[in-house]
Amino acid sequence: ILITVEGDLSESDTAKGTYTIENFDTRVFTVNISNRVGNSVDVKIFDRFGLIYEGSYIPTILINNNGNLYMEEPRITFTNSGGDTFYEDYKISYSHIVSTALRDNVYMRGNWVFLLYATLVISILIIDINWPLFLFNMRYGHAVKKAEPSDRYLAAQKISRIIYPIVAIIFLIASLS
Known part of the structure; x- marks a missing residue:
């Protein structure tokens, strides 16, 4: 998967993340943030169809607007052909989209x-x-x-x-x- 992030959420309130799954699909998500308080930030995620998630983000944790933890449905896939594990309705984790846009999962490697x-x-x-x-x-x-x-x-x-x-x-x- 090739992940490209356009925009810096430390400088603006919007970032666009593009997920390109080789020989399969390209998905574009827009992340809007507001109301930063400490580590917490209010988040809206949009795809090409419109708003797909609205809530709060604390590093690695999404919280719905009603205050409950957002639990993404687990998916288990088996392949016996050694091929791709991606399928048409493959869903990219919302928490991964937000953490990538906020660059929480980007690490400086090396000394x-x-x-x-x-x-x-x-x-x-x-x-x-x-x-x-x-x-x-x-x-x-x-x-x-x-x-x-x-x-x-x-x-x-x-x-x-x-x-x-x-x-x-x-x-x-x-x-x-």
């Missing part, structure tokens, strides 16, 4: 700190490759006129050009978790 470290290592590597004496001159250029790097420095620089990409890849992999 941006490791990504920052990887970017720093890659930046140093790029500077070192493009301008080999830049870092040397930053360190010693102001203290010594016409400073020349030693053989030990040049050897360490060549080794760092092998090690830095490995360290950057490790940080990039660590940033995914």
Whole structure:
């Protein structure tokens, strides 16, 4: 299923969610919100035929206008062909529609700190490759006129050009978790 959300409910009162079930169907829902109080928000869900739900939403819970919990009818499907589990009257959960529109079920994955470290290592590597004496001159250029790097420095620089990409890849992999 491909889910697309147009509009941001943190900035406006309306968002449109499109659910595309590959080779099957595309359904468009419009979510209108009002009366935000803490985590609770009044919700109206529309499809192409009109209003399909009106009530309140507390993260992962829908409450009808009469104050009762909204219970969606459970459906159990069996397939022995290994095919799609979607059928013509397949119903997308209203709570999923609202939580998607409010972006409650959108999670930031990965660790941006490791990504920052990887970017720093890659930046140093790029500077070192493009301008080999830049870092040397930053360190010693102001203290010594016409400073020349030693053989030990040049050897360490060549080794760092092998090690830095490995360290950057490790940080990039660590940033995914």
